Amino acid sequence: MSGNTGSYIASCLFVLLAHVGMLINVFINGDYNSASQVFLLAGCVVALDIGYFVAMLFFKQSSYTIDFLLILILNMSTIFQACFGKVEFDKDTIKHFVTCIVALVACRCGYLLCRNHKWLQQQRKYFYIGIGILMILILTLTGSRAMWISIGSFSLQPSEFIKPLFILACATSITEQQNRHKVLGFYVVYENLALLGLTAAICLLQWWCRDLGSLPTFMGIFVCGFLLRICYPKAKFSKKKLIAAASALLAVAFVGFKFAPAYVQDRLHADIWNDINGNGYQQSQALIGIANGGWFGKGPGHGDLCNVFAHENDIVFATISEEWGLMFALMTIFAILILISIPLITPPRSYYHATMAAGVGAAFTVQMALNIFGSCNLIPFTGVTIPFISSGGSSMMISGFMAGMLVACQSPTMKMPAQHTHSPIHKRRQTA
Amino acid sequence: MSSLNLILCAVAAAALDICILVLLYSAYHERSTSNKRWNRITSFMELADNVNVYPLGCDEILIGRHASADIRLPDMSVSRYHAILSVSNGIWTITDMGSTSGILINGTPVRQAQLIPNDIISLGNRRLIFRQRRDINVR
Numbered sequence: 032m033s034g035n036t037g038s039y040i041a042s043c044l045f046v047l048l049a050h051v052g053m054l055i056n057v058f059i060n061g062d063y064n065s066a067s068q069v070f071l072l073a074g075c076v077v078a079l080d081i082g083y084f085v086a087m088l089f090f091k092q093s094s095y096t097i098d099f100l101l102i103l104i105l106n107m108s109t110i111f112q113a114c115f116g117k118v119e120f121d122k123d124t125i126k127h128f129v130t131c132i133v134a135l136v137a138c139r140c141g142y143l144l145c146r147n148h149k150w151l152q153q154q155r156k157y158f159y160i161g162i163g164i165l166m167i168l169i170l171t172l173t174g175s176r177a178m179w180i181s182i183g184s185f186s187l188q189p190s191e192f193i194k195p196l197f198i199l200a201c202a203t204s205i206t207e208q209q210n211r212h213k214v215l216g217f218y219v220v221y222e223n224l225a226l227l228g229l230t231a232a233i234c235l236l237q238w239w240c241r242d243l244g245s246l247p248t249f250m251g252i253f254v255c256g257f258l259l260r261i262c263y264p265k266a267k268f269s270k271k272k273l274i275a276a277a278s279a280l281l282a283v284a285f286v287g288f289k290f291a292p293a294y295v296q297d298r299l300h301a302d303i304w305n306d307i308n309g310n311g312y313q314q315s316q317a318l319i320g321i322a323n324g325g326w327f328g329k330g331p332g333h334g335d336l337c338n339v340f341a342h343e344n345d346i347v348f349a350t351i352s353e354e355w356g357l358m359f360a361l362m363t364i365f366a367i368l369i370l371i372s373i374p375l376i377t378p379p380r381s382y383y384h385a386t387m388a389a390g391v392g393a394a395f396t397v398q399m400a401l402n403i404f405g406s407c408n409l410i411p412f413t414g415v416t417i418p419f420i421s422s423g424g425s426s427m428m429i430s431g432f433m434a435g436m437l438v439a440c441q442s443p444t445m446k447m448p449a450q451h452t453h454s455p456i457h458k459r460r461q462t463a
Numbered sequence: 464m465s466s467l468n469l470i471l472c473a474v475a476a477a478a479l480d481i482c483i484l485v486l487l488y489s490a491y492h493e494r495s496t497s498n499k500r501w502n503r504i505t506s507f508m509e510l511a512d513n514v515n516v517y518p519l520g521c522d523e524i525l526i527g528r529h530a531s532a533d534i535r536l537p538d539m540s541v542s543r544y545h546a547i548l549s550v551s552n553g554i555w556t557i558t559d560m561g562s563t564s565g566i567l568i569n570g571t572p573v574r575q576a577q578l579i580p581n582d583i584i585s586l587g588n589r590r591l592i593f594r595q596r597r598d599i600n601v602r
Contacts, residue, residue, distance in 0.1 A: 049479045
């Protein structure tokens with residue numbers, strides 16, 4: 032730990048307090064058969080809290096806030112998932128708890144891999160290679176109209192793994208903006224062309240395998256990177272460029288909606304209350320659940336949405352609202368928003384990390400918006416997960432990794448890998 | 464809904480609220496640590512001319528005439544993107560970005576050079592001094 036011992040201890044205590052407050056609510060208000068289930072849940076949550084607090088001490092960082100927010104949200108999600116339908120520490124809860132641990136490990140990996148941006152910039156070809164390999168895997172192993180690769184009892188969603196690589200590719204291209212080349216009378220940056228081609232390829236692939244829910248997330252990352260790129264190095268927007276970019280985006284959206292597949296058209300034009308047992312079933316049940324829960328919820332384990340398909344991921348916001356209340360559900364979302372807003376409090380010191388943080392923020396924000404607005408019938412239902420809250424191994428692991436990227440932006444290493452000089456500013460070496 | 468349920472929900476929500484507030488406060492507190500760390504990385508340096516002082520707040524700083532440059536020098540003798548300052552291991556390096564008038568360090572033309580305190584950097588007609596940051600409390 033580097034400094035701030037007082038705030039570290041206070042953060043530990045208050046994260047524990049928040050979890051204990053939730054667990055007391057579960058114990059007194061919850062619907063359970065045996066109190067041992069609640070104690071088991073409490074033991075696991077507190078043990079993971081303390082374990083992570085201790086593990087963090089082995090990493091010398093200048094900021095730990097994102098880590099504390101991550102463990103707060105992950106253990107909240109474990110408590111939520113254990114309470115859906117009935118409070119029990121069953122197979123599904125154990126699976127979710129394990130994926131939370133995987134997410135924490137992925138966060139550490141993300142931090143260690145992304146903290147040195149100069150090293151990362153040297154590895155940029157591997158990002159493109161990695162994305163290429165994942166795209167080939169999707170093409171060959173998932174088959175058309177599918178988005179999962181099944182390995183025994185596990186299933187992986189390879190498009191999730193593309194997200195952090197795509198963010199890294201976006202961030203790498205930002206520092207190349209001064210390397211312009213004149214081609215056919217136009218100044219172009221090769222990295223931008225490569226990224227544009229990559230984005231088009233990803234969009235076509237997502238279209239092909241019908242994973243249209245992830246498409247806005249990729250577009251969000253690209254648009255965020257694009258905006259930062261056209262105003263590199265300072266946030267000074269060119270009105271002409273912005274209008275052109277917005278027009279292009281609207282045109283793409285219009286074409287997308289116009290030529291969307293039939294099942295997407297059904298969802299776009301569905302009236303959920305007239306088709307309550309068909310296309311509108313999940314959304315209508317979600318809205319009824321939110322209304323039934325009110326501000327303070329029906330109590331942990333007392334919800335009825337557990338009988339609806341995908342209650343633990345696609346409509347998880349409504350399930351939490353029903354059992355814990357709309358206020359608690361909104362506060363959970365607020366906690367995630369705080370997590371992605373931390374780079375605004377302590378801005379990253381390099382363009383690379385700033386772009387990376389913006390990309391992660393865009394991905395999480397788009398995912399949350401799609402899930403929450405989709406389950407509230409404000410936009411068509413997409414089935415995208417809320418980061419850290421929805422169950423799902425691939426999503427949790429990648430969300431954890433991307434949280435690690437945010438941690439890296441807060442505690443970066445500013446050293447060149449080849450240089451080992453530690454005496455600052457004494458000698459001059461010139462290259463004429 | 465029973466009043467107990469309501470109170471417990473409110474208590475759990477309040478605990479979560481307080482926790483988020485404490486973490487936000489902690490983030491602000493850690494900001495000063497981060498600034499100190501950054502100052503060590505940059506060796507407390509800054510750029511200055513006769514009128515302005517330019518803090519070096521990022522590991523790559525673009526100097527030029529263009530409005531989007533980090534340090535903007537509105538002078539026709541300075542190129543739009545003239546030079547870039549970068550820091551690594553506490554050492555600042557200036558690199559020419561293909562400017563028309565080039566870079567002079569203490570009168571010597573260079574394309575890339577490591578800077579030492581009190582170097583005079585000439586970019587076209589503009590002169591900047593690379594110096595140790597002055598403590599505003601010291602008079």
